[in-house]
Amino acid sequence: MKRTRVVLVDDTEDVRGVLTALMAYDGRFEIVGEAANGRDGVSMAGDMQPDLVLLDLAMPVMDGLTALPLIRTAAAGAKVVVLSAFGNDESVQAALGRGAAAFVIKGGRLLDTLIPVLEEVLGLEEPAAGTGTV
Numbered sequence: 001m002k003r004t005r006v007v008l009v010d011d012t013e014d015v016r017g018v019l020t021a022l023m024a025y026d027g028r029f030e031i032v033g034e035a036a037n038g039r040d041g042v043s044m045a046g047d048m049q050p051d052l053v054l055l056d057l058a059m060p061v062m063d064g065l066t067a068l069p070l071i072r073t074a075a076a077g078a079k080v081v082v083l084s085a086f087g088n089d090e091s092v093q094a095a096l097g098r099g100a101a102a103f104v105i106k107g108g109r110l111l112d113t114l115i116p117v118l119e120e121v122l123g124l125e126e127p128a129a130g131t132g133t134v
Contacts, residue, residue, distance in 0.1 A: 082102070
């Protein structure tokens, strides 16, 4: 099975760790790069040409809203899904207006919220039972 190549862009190492574990558990995703700020995220996306970028909004050096259109240019084939602890209408509309494929609120059960959004955005089928690794 071809796995979806993912770049994670989030300034919190623990969040990147949780997302990496979630992607590995699912089995349909391969983390090909990580960045801790928007500027490095743009560079990583350009270098790795992923299928998907998971992008935080609030980061140092360059925030996600600034990085979003630059990532879409650097990795034109990638879908960008914004992850943020701040889900006010203004943030959601700004992200979608700059080309995000979806907006997911961090917190709660990411397994229950993020994976279905990624399935829809990427057109993925549900995985066969037991295909992920822990």
